[in-house]
Amino acid sequence: MNSVIVVDDLHKSYKPKTKGQSIEVKAVDGISFKVDKGEFFGLLGPNGAGKTTTIGILTTRVLPTGGRATIDGIDVARQPVEVKRRIGVASGE
Ligand SMILES: Nc1ncnc2c1ncn2[C@@H]1O[C@H](COP(=O)(O)OP(=O)(O)OP(=O)(O)O)[C@@H](O)[C@H]1O
Numbered sequence: 001m002n003s004v005i006v007v008d009d010l011h012k013s014y015k016p017k018t019k020g021q022s023i024e025v026k027a028v029d030g031i032s033f034k035v036d037k038g039e040f041f042g043l044l045g046p047n048g049a050g051k052t053t054t055i056g057i058l059t060t061r062v063l064p065t066g067g068r069a070t071i072d073g074i075d076v077a078r079q080p081v082e083v084k085r086r087i088g089v090a091s092g093e
């Protein structure tokens with residue numbers, strides 16, 4: 001397999017926690033991309049575009065509400081422990 005990261009129609013919606021509010025935030029609204037082995041990949045977009053949410057899903061800290069993402073063929077939502085064995089994260093913060 002050449003693609004190490006595969007993101008397929010990924011969605012993440014945040015539901016409001018307080019009652020009376022009915023606004024659902026679509027943080028990630030159906031993105032798809034692949035990153036091949038050895039490739040440097042930049043995820044660019046304006047503030048609020050969903051970059052941090054997408055990275056959160058790929059690093060197993062955020063659960064997607066739709067679509068699928070795999071690292072090395074392993075589903076990040078279904079097998080987070082197996083994914084974490086294979087990744088390293090250097091956060092900007
Ligand atoms: N935990 C959360 N609960 C509710 N809404 C959230 C949450 N996290 C992010 N959002 C919303 O989801 C959208 C995407 O946010 P996200 O932080 O992923 O964007 P970003 O591309 O990383 O933005 P920035 O460039 O400002 O870092 C924004 O509208 C944000 O307000």
Ligand SMILES: [Mg+2]
Pocket residue numbers: 051052053
């Ligand atoms: Mg961000």
